[in-house]
Amino acid sequence: MDIVKGDILDYTGLVKAMKDCDVVYHLAARISIIGDRQGMVRRINVKGTQNIIRACRECRIRRLIHFSSIHAYSPFPLNQYIDETRSFSNARSPAYDCSKADxxxxxxxxxxxxxxxxxxxxxxxIGPNDFKPSRMGNVLIKLYQRKFISLIKGGYDWVDARDVVRGALLAEEKAEAGSQFILSGHWSSIxxxxxxIREMRGxxxxxxxxxxxxxxxxxPFSEAAALLRRKNCLLTSEALRALRTHQFISRRRAEECLGYSPRPLKVTIRDTIEWLEKKGFLD
Incomplete structure (x- = not known):
């Protein structure tokens, strides 16, 4: 494997990196739960995607696998299952959601x-090999270290990163051009x-x-504290919105067309905690 550093906003660099490639997996994105204060969310997630498409055309890439997000789909109505026929998020949605939809x-x-x-x-x-770690990885770390004085009502549909990778490979192999697939896991509250974690580790x-x-x-207090400490904020209005939306999600199309099947959530949590512990994140 060759690792080449680049910038998704640098079109010339993209063409150079993609030369002689057969398939492009486009994962580069800016995730945000604090809006788009400096415009980088939209530049990376929309302009960057335009650059990828243009480079794929110039380099004659056989297939592009574009990683979008469940947040590209409108969560409304909240009590109905979301599948690939759901309309995309609109301008009233958070900046990240809009950028992924576009x-x-x-x-x-x-x-x-x-x-x-x-x-x-x-x-x-979520899953092992979360080197940064991600916001979701930090939630697990803080739960393990008992740094939350309270939990918050609501939850997410959690999917193992390894299952997402497998789903992407299946999509490259089996999917028809222009098709969309939701790769979900299992909804669980915080x-x-x-x-x-208590069951596994006490x-x-x-x-x-x-x-x-x-x-x-x-x-407001959480955001101010994060700003002063120059750390990512986990408690924002957009994070709270995510906790109460996108609960009912269908992965039927991926199961039927790709043979996609996510592993049990407990296996993901176990493997992730073990990896975080091995790498010293839980000390």
């Missing part, structure tokens, strides 16, 4: 002009995740679970 639109529009591309949309990705979670309205009162 990026997916760019790819699907490019298919009409001859680009062979498939769009896959994972849910909340409380249920904490209980899984780590007692906080007793209290704050309703979303109460947690929202703490958002």
């Amino acid at each position: 990026g997916a639109r760019e790819v699907l529009e490019a298919v009409k002009s001859g680009i062979d591309a498939v769009v896959i949309s994972p849910t909340a990705v 409380r249920e995740i904490a209980e899984i 780590i007692k979670p906080p007793f209290f679970t704050a309703p979303l309205w109460l947690a929202s009162l703490a958002v």
